[in-house]
Amino acid sequence: MSLFEGVLELADDHLVLGHRISEWCGHAPMLEEDLALPNMALDLIGTARSLYEYAGKLEGAGRDEDDLAYLRGEREYRNLLLCERPNEDFAHTVLRQLYFAAFMQPYWQAALKSSDEVIVGIAGKAVKEMAYHIRHAGEWVIRLGDGTEDSAQRMKNAVEALHLYTGELFEPGAETHALPDRTALQPTWEATIDRVFDDAMLSRPVVQYPQTGGRKGVHGEGLGHMLAVMQSVHRAHPGATW
Amino acid sequence: MSGEVPLWEVFIRPRNGLAHKHVGSIHATDEVMALQAARDVYTRRGEGNSIWVVPSAAITASDPDQAAENFDPTGEKIYRHPTFYDIPEDVGHM
Numbered sequence: 463m464s465l466f467e468g469v470l471e472l473a474d475d476h477l478v479l480g481h482r483i484s485e486w487c488g489h490a491p492m493l494e495e496d497l498a499l500p501n502m503a504l505d506l507i508g509t510a511r512s513l514y515e516y517a518g519k520l521e522g523a524g525r526d527e528d529d530l531a532y533l534r535g536e537r538e539y540r541n542l543l544l545c546e547r548p549n550e551d552f553a554h555t556v557l558r559q560l561y562f563a564a565f566m567q568p569y570w571q572a573a574l575k576s577s578d579e580v581i582v583g584i585a586g587k588a589v590k591e592m593a594y595h596i597r598h599a600g601e602w603v604i605r606l607g608d609g610t611e612d613s614a615q616r617m618k619n620a621v622e623a624l625h626l627y628t629g630e631l632f633e634p635g636a637e638t639h640a641l642p643d644r645t646a647l648q649p650t651w652e653a654t655i656d657r658v659f660d661d662a663m664l665s666r667p668v669v670q671y672p673q674t675g676g677r678k679g680v681h682g683e684g685l686g687h688m689l690a691v692m693q694s695v696h697r698a699h700p701g702a703t704w
Numbered sequence: 705m706s707g708e709v710p711l712w713e714v715f716i717r718p719r720n721g722l723a724h725k726h727v728g729s730i731h732a733t734d735e736v737m738a739l740q741a742a743r744d745v746y747t748r749r750g751e752g753n754s755i756w757v758v759p760s761a762a763i764t765a766s767d768p769d770q771a772a773e774n775f776d777p778t779g780e781k782i783y784r785h786p787t788f789y790d791i792p793e794d795v796g797h798m
């Protein structure tokens with residue numbers, strides 16, 4: 463796998479999850495979260511933009527960030543299945559965010575030592591944002607997991623539904639020194655999740671058959687709907703600029 | 705939901721050397737969540753480098769009905785207002 467493909471995978475993860483989080487804008491359970499969630503969405507979409515821009519350069523085929531984000535179909539997207547999972551309730555949302563951030567924070571930490579200067583630059587900014595996402599989402603997971611009967615049950619349901627998709631995080635990526643080894647990050651990720659789960663009165667399930675396929679373009683039905691919404695303006699007005 | 709969630713007052717220090725200043729209030733279940741909410745609501749445009757949150761219930765405020773007896777008398781004590789001095793231009797802004 464080329465560096466272009468490796469960067470594109472990362473970009474797709476960030477854009478798809480960023481868009482999912484942005485769907486909460488105007489719908490969050492309280493005003494404070496209505497600002498916090500779009501903050502996190504903007505962190506992710508900002509990182510996606512830098513990654514798409516760089517991917518376009520690496521590809522050298524004249525595609526820019528808009529082409530890569532808005533003019534590729536569902537089967538061309540290489541994002542993790544975890545990132546495209548629907549928001550469902552707030553428990554699903556904060557858990558998905560914790561799972562992703564707990565992976566990306568050590569990923570960017572490792573990427574700071576990359577041989578590629580652009581990757582180091584993107585990592586320097588993202589590593590701080592992901593540390594905050596772990597904290598913000600983690601505190602919510604703790605409060606819902608160790609909260610009321612209803613919130614605890616919803617948190618347990620979210621763990622059951624989403625944990626299936628976490629194995630894909632650690633699938634080997636591009637074979638290049640420019641990007642960190644994903645498989646090596648599993649112990650760090652598990653330690654972060656266990657630390658939060660201990661306080662949240664949750665246990666980390668053992669998954670026999672992890673759901674994968676996102677990296678090959680095999681997605682759940684939700685992604686097509688999401689892309690249709692996300693890409694509708696660009697497809698209706700090709701070449702439009704902001 | 706917000707009916708059950710306590711209110712917090714948010715104070716932000718814009719930069720080192722300045723005092724924390726009240727910027728508004730937020731709802732949060734506890735002090736950790738209050739700090740996070742304050743960060744997300746009030747520091748999105750680089751407003752500060754330090755946040756305090758205080759339970760609104762911990763603040764005792766002066767009674768607006770007593771505003772006249774509290775604050776009006778100071779207006780009479782004009783000798784406390786240093787407006788009688790000619791300040792040489794070299795001194796500049798005081």
